[in-house]
Amino acid sequence: MILIAHRGLYNEKIGENTISAFDNAFNNSYEGIELDVRKTKDNKIVVIHDSFISRVSNGTGLVKNMTYYKLLKYNFGKSYIERIPLLKEVINRYTNKIILIELKESILITELNLNDKNIYYISSFNYDYIKNIPKSKKYKKGIINYAFNANIDLDDIDFIMILDILITDEIYNFYEKRGIEIIIYGVGKNYNINLNKDYIKKTKYII
Numbered sequence: 001m002i003l004i005a006h007r008g009l010y011n012e013k014i015g016e017n018t019i020s021a022f023d024n025a026f027n028n029s030y031e032g033i034e035l036d037v038r039k040t041k042d043n044k045i046v047v048i049h050d051s052f053i054s055r056v057s058n059g060t061g062l063v064k065n066m067t068y069y070k071l072l073k074y075n076f077g078k079s080y081i082e083r084i085p086l087l088k089e090v091i092n093r094y095t096n097k098i099i100l101i102e103l104k105e106s107i108l109i110t111e112l113n114l115n116d117k118n119i120y121y122i123s124s125f126n127y128d129y130i131k132n133i134p135k136s137k138k139y140k141k142g143i144i145n146y147a148f149n150a151n152i153d154l155d156d157i158d159f160i161m162i163l164d165i166l167i168t169d170e171i172y173n174f175y176e177k178r179g180i181e182i183i184i185y186g187v188g189k190n191y192n193i194n195l196n197k198d199y200i201k202k203t204k205y206i207i
Helices: 019-026 087-093 169-177 197-202
Strands: 002-006 032-039 045-047 098-103 119-124 140-144 159-163 181-185
Touching: 002 019, 002 098, 019 032, 019 087, 032 087, 045 087, 087 098, 119 159, 140 181, 169 181, 169 197
Parallel strands: 002 032, 032 098, 098 119, 119 140, 140 159, 159 181
Antiparallel strands: 032 045
């Protein structure tokens, strides 16, 4: 399995979804990172998980109601000052890395401005956010945890991300037979993967 750092490799000194968290991941043998994106009031694509900035910065307010210039006034770091990163800053910083981008709202694929330097996986919990994204060799598109949702066209997705405690051999087999890649993610430092050894060996990425 290839390990992907969820929101980067952050800790008590490094804030999540920051350049430092992403650098820290790649400096500690992670081959990929997972990050979240939202749009600012002036349509900049920034890397942040929550709709509000208060949990991860010294500011308050909704991302969608703030311009990128205003967001730059706030500190998103911990042990030292860091500004909220633009998605383009992140993807242009690295080469030959695996980058999983979770859409927290509807964003056009053209707005992401993906380059050819890395391997990209575009995902969301909300199928409506990705269903109009065309398939492409430049990236893969998928969903998170919405197993067997009747509204999803399984022929339209390349992969599915499933929580470690929810994955079973039957679910794995269901998606594998349909040519859909399975990515497993966990919550916390310990993983609880109840799969047979063959399926575990086949799983390429774990977050």
